[in-house]
Structure formats: C-alpha cells, structure tokens
Amino acid sequence: MKKIYILLLAMTASIFILSSCNNEWEDEQYEQLVSFKAPPNTEGVNWIYVRYKGNGKVTFNLPLIVSGSTPNTQDRTVRIGLDLDTLSIMNREQFGQRQELFYQLLEQKHYSMPETITIPAGQSQVNIPIEFSLADIDEVEKWVLPLQILDDPGGNYQVNPHKHYKRAMLRIMSFNEYSGMYNATQFQITLEGNTTTPLTIDRHRAYVVDDETVFFYAGTRDVDYLDRKNYKVFVRFTDESLDLQNIKKKLEIWSDNAANNKFELGAEQAYYTVQQEMDEVRPYLKHIYFTLFFGYKFEDYTTAPGLRLKYDTKGTMSMQRDLNTLIPDEDQQIQW
Known part of the structure; x- marks a missing residue:
C-alpha cells in the first residue's frame, strides 16, 4: 500500500511539473x-x-x-x-x-x-x-x-x-563610379639612383573628389602617413576617346601641391578602360573592371628634412567592382 501511495504521489508531482512548464517558450527568454x-x-x-x-x-x-x-x-x-x-x-x-x-x-x-x-x-x-x-x-x-x-x-x-x-x-x-581599392602590384615606384629594384604596393585606395575625379596618395603613401595631405595625385576620368574602338579613354592627372612636391606628369598618355560582364555562375552578379595606366614624378620633401627624395612612377592599377543587381539600393548593391 505504501509503495502504491508513493507511486501516485510521484505521478501527481510529474503532472504538475509538466503542466506548469508547458508554455514556457511563450515567455521572454532574454532581456529586451x-x-x-x-x-x-x-x-x-x-x-x-x-x-x-x-x-x-x-x-x-x-x-x-x-x-x-x-x-x-x-x-x-x-x-x-x-x-x-x-x-x-x-x-x-x-x-x-x-x-x-x-x-x-x-x-x-x-x-x-x-x-x-x-x-x-x-x-x-x-x-x-x-x-x-x-x-x-x-x-x-x-x-x-x-x-x-x-x-x-x-x-x-x-x-x-x-x-x-x-x-x-x-x-x-x-x-563614386571610380573610387575604391585598386590592385597596384603592376604600378612601379622607382627611387632615383635605384632603378634596379622598383618599389610596389599591393593596394592603393582612390578617394572621391567629385563625380568624375578621385585622388590617390603619391608613391607608397597611404592614409597612415602624417604628411599625406601634401602628396595627393588627382585623377579625372574623361569621355575623350583615344582609339577608334572607343576602349581607351583619357585620364587627366595633376597635383594641388606641385610647387612643393615638384609633381610632373609622365611622358606617355594616361588612359583608362572599363569592361563589364555578368557572372557565369551567379547571373545576378555584375562584374565591372577598371584599368588605369599612368605615370608621374614627384619629390618627397618631408620625410627627411633638408633632403629631397625623387621618385618616378609608372604602370597600371586595376579594380573589380561587383554589383548584386537584385538589390535596389546602390550603397548595398556594391559588394564592398
């Protein structure tokens, strides 16, 4: 009889526990x-x-x-x-x-x-x-x-x-259309007197000036240089075609501090190309390829006081911009 009583008591307690916990998932589990x-x-x-x-x-x-x-x-x-x-x-x-x-x-x-x-x-x-x-x-x-x-x-x-x-x-x-991070491994930076081992950097960021213009920092400089504002290289993308196929278009290059950094444009004509294609596996993804060719000379007059380091640059930079055409908002559409 005692065993039956204990068994009934245990069953009653189990039913009570189950009934009390039955809707616990409806309660807030975390703080709002x-x-x-x-x-x-x-x-x-x-x-x-x-x-x-x-x-x-x-x-x-x-x-x-x-x-x-x-x-x-x-x-x-x-x-x-x-x-x-x-x-x-x-x-x-x-x-x-x-x-x-x-x-x-x-x-x-x-x-x-x-x-x-x-x-x-x-x-x-x-x-x-x-x-x-x-x-x-x-x-x-x-x-x-x-x-x-x-x-x-x-x-x-x-x-x-x-x-x-x-x-x-x-x-x-x-x-804008042309800003972003460019691959710069094919852009050579040569220090005067050391032409055998040119410098290169992996990436170079283009910053917005207006709808058609960006600027880079000269040579190997980037945003972490204290004197970066003295070495801006402006690049304007024009619609002026340089070939019959209308593939190469003219770039205009200048510096806003040429009086101090002795900026000079390279001898060869600066140009850019733009190509587009849809992704073969993901048809909603558009690839846009920008390729820039230009060169310039400048002098570093701030690194070593009293000493001017002369640099000559030339080569190409390229950027791939991927667009998810399923997204209507442009800032979200670009795969940064």
Whole structure:
C-alpha cells in the first residue's frame, strides 16, 4: 500500500511539473534591450559607404533593434546623441599623440538626423534615417559620426550595456563610379639612383573628389602617413576617346601641391578602360573592371628634412567592382 501511495504521489508531482512548464517558450527568454546594428572593425569603427552627390543629399538607414525572443511589447521612443568621449578615447588609444591620424568628427553641416525615433509595438527593428551631404568634403581626413543610445529616465526602454551595441562609430566613406581599392602590384615606384629594384604596393585606395575625379596618395603613401595631405595625385576620368574602338579613354592627372612636391606628369598618355560582364555562375552578379595606366614624378620633401627624395612612377592599377543587381539600393548593391 505504501509503495502504491508513493507511486501516485510521484505521478501527481510529474503532472504538475509538466503542466506548469508547458508554455514556457511563450515567455521572454532574454532581456529586451535596444541596440545599434553597426559592428566595428579592428580599429573600432563601422565603415559605411555614401554615394557622392554634388548638389544633393543621400539617406543612409542605420538599423536600431530590440533584442529578445518575443516581439517588442510596447512603443519605445529612443533617444540618439553624439558620443564624443568614446571618439576621443579611441583616438588616444590607437594613435597616441599623432593627431594627424585621428578620426575626425563629421561636421554638422554634412549630416542631419532625428534626435529620437520610435520603435512601434510589435516591431523589433526600425531604421534611423541619416541624411548626408558630402559635397566639398576633404577625404584626406578620416571622418566619423560617433553615435550612442541615450538612457531613458522614464524607463521606456533599456540600453544594451555592451559598448559595441550601444554605440555606432560610423566611418563615413563617400564613393563614386571610380573610387575604391585598386590592385597596384603592376604600378612601379622607382627611387632615383635605384632603378634596379622598383618599389610596389599591393593596394592603393582612390578617394572621391567629385563625380568624375578621385585622388590617390603619391608613391607608397597611404592614409597612415602624417604628411599625406601634401602628396595627393588627382585623377579625372574623361569621355575623350583615344582609339577608334572607343576602349581607351583619357585620364587627366595633376597635383594641388606641385610647387612643393615638384609633381610632373609622365611622358606617355594616361588612359583608362572599363569592361563589364555578368557572372557565369551567379547571373545576378555584375562584374565591372577598371584599368588605369599612368605615370608621374614627384619629390618627397618631408620625410627627411633638408633632403629631397625623387621618385618616378609608372604602370597600371586595376579594380573589380561587383554589383548584386537584385538589390535596389546602390550603397548595398556594391559588394564592398
């Protein structure tokens, strides 16, 4: 009798436990926290690409999400603000006292955005519309828009405490038809007196000036040089054909600091070609191939005070831009 009683008691307890846990998956398994969707790279910033428009504005949509295993239960009006403290700390940690390498706060005249945005009940994500106007911006500087989710005194929402979710350090990079990272292994850089071992670099970035113009840094210089602003090489893409097949088109090359760096254009005509083809395996993917041929001379007058190092450059650079034609938004269409 005692064994039967124990057995009945155990069965009753099991039924009670099962009935109490039956709908537990309907409950929230995590905290509903508000976060940006802007994962940083190894330097702590999130690169975003904004189409250059000389006389207009371009809208970039920054995702704002509510985490959790169940739908958002209420309207949440989220406050957004600048995060100047994090920008300052990040610059000091990465670059020390070398202020020429600092990320710079994007000037107010180049963007506008709402101070608050509402995530409606039942939705777990909205986009923050940020309008950029990047005409006349100098791409020598590394522009950043540092954002943070501000706390709500009324408790309408909770901010994700993790720094990479509560902040969005947006590295602003404008683009046009010809900007981007070029393969430069076929572009030779020769130091005067050492013609037997020319220098090469793997990649060279082209920065936007306007719709038809980009600039490179001369020689082996890149964005990590303190004196980079003195060695810009401007390249304008024209429609002037240089052959009967209309394949090669003229490039115009110059420097804005030739009085100091003694920039001279090479003897051979500079030109570029553009070819397109669809991917054989993925028919929605378009490949565009840019090839540039040019050469120039310049003098490095800042590396070693009192000494001018003379360089001669010549060769080709090439870039492949891949477009996903299924995506309507151009900044998302390009496979960066």
